[in-house]
Amino acid sequence: MNHTLLFLFSILLFLSCQSSNGSQKDTNHQYTNHLINQSSPYLLQHAHNPVDWHPWGDEALNKAKTENKMLIISVGYSACHWCHVMEHESFEDTTVAKVMNENFICIKVDREERPDIDDVYMTACHAATGKSCGWPLNAFALPDGRPVWAGTYFPKKEWIDILNYFLKEREKNSDKMEEFAINLTSGIQNSEKIEINNTPASFTKSNLNSIGDNFLEQIDFKRGGRKGAPKFPMPNNYEFLLRYHDVNDDEKSLAAVTKTLDEMAAGGIYDQLGGGFARYSVDGEWHVPHFEKMLYDNGQLVGLYALAYRLTKKPRYKEVLEETLGFIERELTDANGGFYSSLDADSEGEEGKFYVWTSEEIDSLLTNENDRKIFREYYDVKKRGNWEHNKNVLRYRQTIASVTEKLKTTDSEIKVSLERSKKILFAHRTTRVRPGLDDKILTSWNALMLSGYVEAYRALGNQAYLTTALKNANFIKSTMLQKDFRLNRNYKSKKSVINAFLDDYALTIKAFTDLYQVTFEEEWLQLASGMADYVITHFHDPASGMFHYTSDLDPPLVVRKKELADNVIPGSNSSMARSLFALGTFLYQPKYLALSKQMMNNMATTIVPSEQPSFYSNWCNLYLQMTHTPYEVAVIGDDFATKQKALMGQFLPNAFFLGGKTEGSLALLEGKLQDDRTMIYVCQNKVCKLPVEDVAKAVTLIQ
Numbered sequence: 001m002n003h004t005l006l007f008l009f010s011i012l013l014f015l016s017c018q019s020s021n022g023s024q025k026d027t028n029h030q031y032t033n034h035l036i037n038q039s040s041p042y043l044l045q046h047a048h049n050p051v052d053w054h055p056w057g058d059e060a061l062n063k064a065k066t067e068n069k070m071l072i073i074s075v076g077y078s079a080c081h082w083c084h085v086m087e088h089e090s091f092e093d094t095t096v097a098k099v100m101n102e103n104f105i106c107i108k109v110d111r112e113e114r115p116d117i118d119d120v121y122m123t124a125c126h127a128a129t130g131k132s133c134g135w136p137l138n139a140f141a142l143p144d145g146r147p148v149w150a151g152t153y154f155p156k157k158e159w160i161d162i163l164n165y166f167l168k169e170r171e172k173n174s175d176k177m178e179e180f181a182i183n184l185t186s187g188i189q190n191s192e193k194i195e196i197n198n199t200p201a202s203f204t205k206s207n208l209n210s211i212g213d214n215f216l217e218q219i220d221f222k223r224g225g226r227k228g229a230p231k232f233p234m235p236n237n238y239e240f241l242l243r244y245h246d247v248n249d250d251e252k253s254l255a256a257v258t259k260t261l262d263e264m265a266a267g268g269i270y271d272q273l274g275g276g277f278a279r280y281s282v283d284g285e286w287h288v289p290h291f292e293k294m295l296y297d298n299g300q301l302v303g304l305y306a307l308a309y310r311l312t313k314k315p316r317y318k319e320v321l322e323e324t325l326g327f328i329e330r331e332l333t334d335a336n337g338g339f340y341s342s343l344d345a346d347s348e349g350e351e352g353k354f355y356v357w358t359s360e361e362i363d364s365l366l367t368n369e370n371d372r373k374i375f376r377e378y379y380d381v382k383k384r385g386n387w388e389h390n391k392n393v394l395r396y397r398q399t400i401a402s403v404t405e406k407l408k409t410t411d412s413e414i415k416v417s418l419e420r421s422k423k424i425l426f427a428h429r430t431t432r433v434r435p436g437l438d439d440k441i442l443t444s445w446n447a448l449m450l451s452g453y454v455e456a457y458r459a460l461g462n463q464a465y466l467t468t469a470l471k472n473a474n475f476i477k478s479t480m481l482q483k484d485f486r487l488n489r490n491y492k493s494k495k496s497v498i499n500a501f502l503d504d505y506a507l508t509i510k511a512f513t514d515l516y517q518v519t520f521e522e523e524w525l526q527l528a529s530g531m532a533d534y535v536i537t538h539f540h541d542p543a544s545g546m547f548h549y550t551s552d553l554d555p556p557l558v559v560r561k562k563e564l565a566d567n568v569i570p571g572s573n574s575s576m577a578r579s580l581f582a583l584g585t586f587l588y589q590p591k592y593l594a595l596s597k598q599m600m601n602n603m604a605t606t607i608v609p610s611e612q613p614s615f616y617s618n619w620c621n622l623y624l625q626m627t628h629t630p631y632e633v634a635v636i637g638d639d640f641a642t643k644q645k646a647l648m649g650q651f652l653p654n655a656f657f658l659g660g661k662t663e664g665s666l667a668l669l670e671g672k673l674q675d676d677r678t679m680i681y682v683c684q685n686k687v688c689k690l691p692v693e694d695v696a697k698a699v700t701l702i703q
Helices: 003-009 041-045 058-067 081-091 094-103 115-129 156-172 174-190 205-217 235-248 251-266 295-312 315-331 359-365 369-378 400-407 411-429 443-460 463-480 502-519 523-538 572-587 590-607 613-627 640-648 695-702
Strands: 053-055 070-076 104-110 137-141 147-151 631-636 655-660 679-684
Touching: 041 081, 041 104, 053 058, 058 070, 058 104, 070 115, 081 094, 081 156, 094 104, 094 156, 115 137, 115 147, 115 174, 147 156, 147 174, 156 174, 205 235, 205 251, 205 613, 235 251, 235 295, 235 613, 251 295, 251 315, 295 315, 295 443, 315 443, 359 369, 359 411, 369 400, 369 411, 400 411, 443 463, 443 502, 463 502, 502 523, 502 572, 502 655, 523 572, 523 590, 572 590, 572 613, 572 655, 590 613, 631 640, 631 695, 640 655, 640 695, 679 695
Parallel strands: 053 104, 070 104, 631 655
Antiparallel strands: 070 137, 137 147, 631 679
16 A cells, blocks of 8 residues: 555554444434344444445445445444444534445444454454554445455544545546555455464473463563553463463462452452453553443453462452452343343443542542541542542552551451442442443353353352353353254344354353353253364365354355454454364364364464464463363262362362263263262373272362
């Protein structure tokens, strides 16, 4: 792309965003476009813009070809603040809409429903600008969908300039536009190119140690998380470090995890009154969040805090688990057992307004002077605010003991006072205008939350958590899963219309496998196996040994991509590889194990020498399992449930659990049932040590 174009468009690229409620404000609208029959809250938010938006589909794409008009593909999501800003500035403006409607075919995409489309045009944005890109994502494409350029948020004046630029450029320099499209499409095709690695697989402990060292180089040991700002939770990074600590007895990796979890739980990124985490912190101290709350973050963080609690038994981790799951139950759970997607950052048009406090508000609500003094001291409440506009984001920077000493009181008095004050402020907060809710249900995100509930049940033994997990699993089974093991991705307003993507399958397979390990109900493994076979049939690429992100049943985009790296959500290929590894172990299925091993071998040449292995953290988890063979722990006999529950609460991250009252159908359980005794078998690679009846002895054999 020429320097003039780069100069014109290299502006205002934002990391991420959130927006207002997708619900319609009233029933009288001057404009209604083609989004009106969609179920996505984000698309419905734009259904009454004067811009003649279309949903992605044949109608819009054929119209562009018939009328020979360029496409504007605008991608965002319901909790995206800057999407909301650009809507008000440009897409609700009739002057802007006139230019767009007369000269372009305009398509709106919910990136959470259609991550495949988002990935193609986001990759185009990175390639076209050479910079980080975020949402809203606004791509310009030829009528056949091939991108020529993409950017993010633009103020109204610049957006109009961009529209006019492309109108003139296509009219005068159509050959140049074609050249842009060829180059960008080629770049997208090659962005995640990978070839099959035919050299013998060799996963070594020395290479794993090198990965671990490079991982720790990026950690901020003062404030936790990765060095610098902004700070994202990245739960999978710390799952790897906990597992690395387990196999290497590495104290530095444990310190990286506990420092991060302690700082997040103390910071403004965590909702100190209502539980649950915001998506990230804009600063380097976890202080000021980008206030939206996403299901996928909270599902993974519940699992991470549960895993860490099983090791450390820190009371604060237990509190975080219980408070966060309280938030999920209260605000993101549907009566059918599904989990909603997110809460916006904005309320009443102001980011964070629902969550922050002035000093005067707190003083007026906490009428007991001692309570007021304790709350202000502990939660860093400043008279002029600890954030902008005299507002306070609640966080704590000191311990109960230090507050006790400073205020000359007792620990118990401090704790009782804080709980009393929190209840008062929380009750008042419920009277405020709430942030918008995106109540669509996504399969992959539900699977992450399902796994989180399973891990919380393992850590705390709370039967209610298992009940919720089972209800969600049955919702996925009955609503999203079809008889041929095809999945749907979305559910909203009793409609489920989008064919699932690789992450939906991979994460659901993992969640069902997790669920088997706490129930010993083989149905969940059978369903997971059916989905795995479906994925191998419809997503696998034999030429690379990896999986496409989209099914071969889906209408093709300009590029059929593979997702290789890991991000805030683990990548779909790494998730599939780990799911195949676990499922292959449980079912004694060599095909699954061979596929997983080949995928890891393909990626090892990239990951081992990388100075940034955290970009492949889920692959690193699999690499660890392939260097340190997991234990297969079978618990079988009449009293299996008691021993199973005792084992669950232990920190045994490199073990798979199976069993039941009978041997069932699993080959790994064959011949292990003994009359009138409940035995625990500790095995590796299907070779078992002498069985024991005592849980403590079994734990010793594993450790």
